[in-house]
Amino acid sequence: MPAVSSTTAQPTEPAPARCDLAIVGGGIVGLAVARELIARNPRASLCVLERETDIATHQTGHNSGVIHAGVYYVPGSLKARLCVAGARELYEYCEQRGIANERCGKVIIATDASELSRLDELQRRASENGVPGMRRIDAAGIAELEPHARGIAGLHSPSTGIVDFPAVARSYAQDIRDAGGTIATGCEVQSVQVAGRSLSLAHARGTTEAGHAVFCAGAWADRLAVAAGADPDPRIVPFRGAYLRLAPERRELVRSLIYPVPDPSLPFLGVHLTKHIDGDVLVGPTALMAGARDAYRLATVRRRDLHETLGWPGTWRMLSRWWRTGAIELRHAALRSAFVRAASRYVPELRVGDVQPAFAGVRAQALARDGKLVDDFVFSHTERALHVRNAPSPGATSSLAIARHIADEAERAFALRSR
Numbered sequence: 001m002p003a004v005s006s007t008t009a010q011p012t013e014p015a016p017a018r019c020d021l022a023i024v025g026g027g028i029v030g031l032a033v034a035r036e037l038i039a040r041n042p043r044a045s046l047c048v049l050e051r052e053t054d055i056a057t058h059q060t061g062h063n064s065g066v067i068h069a070g071v072y073y074v075p076g077s078l079k080a081r082l083c084v085a086g087a088r089e090l091y092e093y094c095e096q097r098g099i100a101n102e103r104c105g106k107v108i109i110a111t112d113a114s115e116l117s118r119l120d121e122l123q124r125r126a127s128e129n130g131v132p133g134m135r136r137i138d139a140a141g142i143a144e145l146e147p148h149a150r151g152i153a154g155l156h157s158p159s160t161g162i163v164d165f166p167a168v169a170r171s172y173a174q175d176i177r178d179a180g181g182t183i184a185t186g187c188e189v190q191s192v193q194v195a196g197r198s199l200s201l202a203h204a205r206g207t208t209e210a211g212h213a214v215f216c217a218g219a220w221a222d223r224l225a226v227a228a229g230a231d232p233d234p235r236i237v238p239f240r241g242a243y244l245r246l247a248p249e250r251r252e253l254v255r256s257l258i259y260p261v262p263d264p265s266l267p268f269l270g271v272h273l274t275k276h277i278d279g280d281v282l283v284g285p286t287a288l289m290a291g292a293r294d295a296y297r298l299a300t301v302r303r304r305d306l307h308e309t310l311g312w313p314g315t316w317r318m319l320s321r322w323w324r325t326g327a328i329e330l331r332h333a334a335l336r337s338a339f340v341r342a343a344s345r346y347v348p349e350l351r352v353g354d355v356q357p358a359f360a361g362v363r364a365q366a367l368a369r370d371g372k373l374v375d376d377f378v379f380s381h382t383e384r385a386l387h388v389r390n391a392p393s394p395g396a397t398s399s400l401a402i403a404r405h406i407a408d409e410a411e412r413a414f415a416l417r418s419r
């Protein structure tokens with residue numbers, strides 16, 4: 001199960017004083033981008049700078065582990081395009097590298113008539129997005145796929161699956177090393193300065209002068225973008241997502257992945273029941289605004305993070321719109337029975353005694369000044385640099401496609417000549 005620093009840490013490599021390309025952030029997105037850039041530019045020197053003592057310790061190591069098929073996203077959006085392509089490429093990659101994965105499929109369940117129009121809209125989006133094999137099912141169809149689940153109608157997405165994203169990230173890291181790249185951990189980038197024809201990145205282990213940089217810093221993306229001269233809008237606001245797990249003797253309640261019909265105006269998918277590649281069945285996550293960008297424990301509060309969240313006008317605009325949802329989330333976070341009751345709408349047999357506490361993740365969610373939770377992926381530029389400013393779910397699924405998108409952008413912006 002996820003840990004903030006895993007025991008599989010690679011011996012850390014020294015950060016170079018100079019390189020052609022620096023990637024800041026060793027999560028799945030940064031590693032995928034580094035892998036793609038070094039494959040296209042084998043003669044370039046490339047370095048990944050990661051602040052923790054190991055890679056993949058933040059969002060990449062604390063999520064649902066689901067390879068999304070692209071059902072939910074607005075047709076034509078970056079999420080729609082990059083998720084559908086990314087899922088296809090990720091399955092192929094896992095097959096080639098022998099990384100355990102399972103195309104177990106998922107059901108999205110409507111439990112009452114008020115959800116049917118949203119189910120129709122999801123079906124329309126899935127079809128426009130080119131999600132393979134998606135079909136409408138009735139109550140009997142739900143029971144056939146998930147004998148312990150109940151609903152009046154649903155959608156079945158057979159191409160949705162599960163994987164261990166940290167294992168994928170470790171494999172990308174190996175590809176980078178095999179291609180001659182460096183991954184330096186314990187290297188928190190603290191300042192960014194344009195210095196003539198390079199960027200000067202001051203970090204915990206010295207300074208690296210990089211020709212160009214791509215920032216893929218997840219929960220800290222806005223801070224680094226601002227340090228590099230970008231607009232502070234959007235700001236990252238951390239949303240904690242806590243999970244429960246089914247007791248081993250109750251895992252038979254869930255065969256694959258059971259999801260609710262989400263509220264289309266929120267970027268979160270709602271409490272779901274998901275089989276994990278290691279055999280666990282997770283229930284969650286909650287979605288509670290957190291007091292720190294690394295609030296893996298509910299009580300973790302960091303003064304700077306809190307100050308930045310509360311000092312952002314968008315936070316108050318969002319809260320005035322979503323306070324009821326916030327109150328429900330608070331109840332789910334505080335009361336296990338309320339959390340389990342929400343999940344038992346789909347699996348009525350589920351009881352508080354069937355679950356145990358599991359882990360929590362922290363979503364790096366971009367929040368605009370006007371109070372909108374930014375739904376799509378956001379990428380932007382500053383001098384000699386590109387920034388990934390919003391890559392929440394399905395960012396892990398989409399990592400290989402995001403990497404291609406960023407590498408295309410880098411070729412244009414940095415005038416890189418590939419190969």
Ligand SMILES: Cc1cc2nc3c(=O)[nH]c(=O)nc-3n(C[C@H](O)[C@H](O)[C@H](O)COP(=O)(O)OP(=O)(O)OC[C@H]3O[C@@H](n4cnc5c(N)ncnc54)[C@H](O)[C@@H]3O)c2cc1C
Nearest residue numbers: 025027028029051059060063064066189218241361395397
């Ligand atoms: C609860 C939850 C459930 C999710 N479920 C799914 C799912 O089922 N499927 C899916 O596809 N996606 C899911 N996601 C989203 C997915 O996890 C993210 O989209 C993905 O991991 C983003 O990867 P990343 O590399 O951008 O961010 P991260 O994994 O957070 O990596 C960012 C890295 O940048 C480093 N960094 C930050 N600041 C600095 C600095 N100053 N200097 C150096 N390094 C720095 C951090 O230490 C970190 O390692 C989920 C996310 C959460 C939180």
